[in-house]
Amino acid sequence: MTLDAQITVIRNKFLQELKLAKTSKHIERLKVNYLGKKGSLQALMQLLKDATKEDRPFFGKQINDLKFEISSHLENSFKRLALEEETLKLENEYIDVTLPGRKHFWGRYHIVTLTMNKMIDAFVSMGFSVETGPDIDSDFYNFEGLNFAKDHPARDMQDTFYISEDLLLRTHTSNVQVRVMENFKPPIRCIAPGKCFRNETISSRSHVFFNQVELFYIDENVSFADLFATIDQFFVKFFEKPIETRFRPSYFPFVEPGMECDIKCILCSGQGCSLCKNTGWLEVFGAGMIHPNVLKAGGIDSEKYSGYAAGIGVERLAMLMHQINDIRLFTENDMRFLEQFDL
């Protein structure tokens, strides 16, 4: 085949292959095949050596022209395809920033923890320190040291889960009182938050498991007035509005005198509603002046010192605060309930 014909064959073959090239990668491959070191044009250049002296400049120019033609074709196609590919890539990566985001679930504190923390914060801001006691305790700290004699009928007030003759699940956070007295000298001003257990029938109003915050203050000349002022201040901090309180005589072996404390109904402000069962008042906790026998059990001179104590139910306050009508909701782990409470 003459050189002339070979040039034509290569040009046609190139143009055909160019038509089939659909991606920039194909173009790159064509470039190697035609213009590369071992490419078709290089082969033509080899053949040029065999041409006669007269023919050489003519064919040389033809080959060069073809080389130019091929490279400009390749360059144009490459640019066009690369641009198309880039556009397609951008289209695929397109993010619609107006789409509403997917909501992530963040963990949160349980409503009881939130309530307890709010109570703790209020008391700490009033100068109370925080102490804790064991959930499993001895009869002494839960009862005996708190002036419950062995056969004291008041033990029946608190149905107890016994683990052994002497060990039990504490029925109240008052078990921390004597423990703290043994370890600290007055003035003592502390709170003791924690879990309590009672062997009661579970209903919407009572549960076998609940939480309390105990508070007590022991010093010289501590009186009822200190208790009233502290309680009033606590409720203002907790409910973030002025709250009227009322104290009624009651009985607990470890306080004398003992009281039950009510607050003016937070829902109807005393007018009477279903929350307060039309009484206008809500019963919230027990309190009183610490019995001399308890101070003695804790090694504190009851002639010199006096103190008050109170135990507040955490679930009870949470129920009042959020108008929750069933204490069982706190332990059922129903997300629809739990998700409602944020702080």
Ligand code: PHE
């Ligand atoms: N511990 C008592 C209860 O659980 C409450 C209380 C605490 C009463 C301190 C008086 C003083 O019922």
